[in-house]
Amino acid sequence: MTTPIVVDSHPLDKIFRSDRLPHIWCPGCGIGIAMRCYGQAVLESQVPEEKHVVTSGIGCSGRVAGYMYLDSYHTTHGRAIPFAAGLKLAKPELMVTVFSGDGDLVSIGGNHLIHAARRNIDLKVICINNFNYGMTGGQVGPTTPKGARGTTAPYGNPELPFNLPYLMAASGANYVSRWTTLHVRQLKEDILYTFSKPGFTFIEVLAPCPIGFGKSNNIEDGLEEMRLYRERCVLIEDGDVYAEALGIDLREDQPIYIGRFIDRDRPAFKPIQVEAG
């Protein structure tokens, strides 16, 4: 008896819009892996699928909303968070996830990101960080390491990048963690955990972008970047690393700290309600 190579359906078909496949992502891209973790977490969560909503902005990661078989909103560049805030505040029973990329969330949407974290609005943010603008063809962005090359930095990036967990911790998020697309089980468990964590949660997911970032920076392909993750990632215990050490430069042989950085219980944003006098 032979095992069929092509099967009619995949166990996760019920959570993806399989009628939209194939997806747009390049070979070696990490976004699909993170999307799978999200889909698995949705299926395993205590919240009915009908009450899960996903919003996203613009860019490769922004396309995730269009592949999830959920109520899904693919909004404007950088504005997924305020759109999601409106959804969540208007209908608190929804579990609202914002799935987008570093350029979308941190550059053009940076103001919304820090203010949503400050308010501690009950949103679940999954931020793909691939260190560049992939969809438009490998431009440098707010997470690109200093010196790294991009199509808008042919001589190397002259700017310093954001350290996202540090930024989110300082802004007030209730929960901040970092994984890579190599850490699929931890990532799925972590997303599942944030569904039960009130307030603003932020998961940074390092993901290969071999076409946009790798090509310009001597990271041969997606597999090579996954190998770097395996060699360099260090799982932190609570409080055993300085925030400054959370910076990342894939071109340097230095540790990439991953794990849960912040898990606290500031009160989640709640609109004021008063009795009419």
Add this chain to the structure above:
Amino acid sequence: MTNRTVLTGKHFIHGDEACAEGAIAAGCRFFGGYPITPSTEIAEHLALRLPQVGGIFIQMEDELGSMAAILGASAAGVRSMTATSGPGLSLMMENLGLGIMLEIPCVVVDVQRGSPSTGLPTMPGQSDVMQARWGTHGDYEIVAYAPWSPQEMFDLTIRSFNVADRYRIPVLLMSDEVVGHMVERVVIPPADQIELWERKRPKSPPNGRFDPFLAEDADLVPPMVHAGEGYRIHYTGLTHNERGYPEMTAETHHRLVTRLVQKIRRNIDQITLIEGYYLDNARILVISYGCTARSARRAVREARNKGIPAGMLRLISLWPFPEEQVKTLAKDMDAVIVAEMNLGQVSREVERQLRRAVSGVYHAGGAMIPPEPILNAIQEAAA
């Protein structure tokens, strides 16, 4: 129980407060905004009132976020609004386009001030009229109303919500600093006398595939479903097919954009509001709107007292432009005058429709145009 939701009775309040009470009476239960003169009183009043009626007030980090938040809240099924002035309106243009593309109803109040740029924050203007029409990129139709009194700030806010929901479109309430800060009598009717239009909703409960952008009715408006209802809809600002999926072809794009435009053009009679004064046997037509229309009516009355056959048309809806009514009225007129607090915006639209020159009474803004220059223009036309 006293109904604190609709403050039925006679009030002596300013336009911004009347607008806020109109929103409450219309069932608006979400306001996301950013402070900006001369609209701030709307936010302040709703910060007080919304928590009393189970609504949500949130002061956002900027106008980009405000506009995105009200679209999100409306997508969840709640009537939503923001209020701003010129500089904020510029920032809202991005997501105004998203609202048009996703067909999410909402109301955006623009209490206009002297512009461009920071301009005259505390002083009036009417120079955002063309931005209201064409400010976001692309081809579209939009709906805009221009109140001329605090009473209309109340009435037209309700009207704006109704039209927004009925046709699934953001509606702009183009007020100005004079009307926003003017204090006058406002009569709020009993709740059961306030007409509220419902969103068109799907006929069947969720059952497998649902096409959220399939418009089967003659009005070209697809029924709206809200987040969390089980229809598993996808909304995207990309060109999309009836299923809601991105479909980036010239054919789909043309089909979508044409429907978005036609759903307003086809229903223009239900959207348009105009008012005429002294039109019997008029030979000189004055067209105006908003606060300037108050001076224009005075000028026309004085012209009549002098025996000049002047009449007036007040545009209550600016967009879509009431072209048929304007053409019909202007047909037999010897002269057409447009009075507005900008250097010629609506006048160009009037000229475009009538294919004849009109004379304008313009001012760049900062103070209401008094009746005298309008009366002078009428007298010149009569001479």
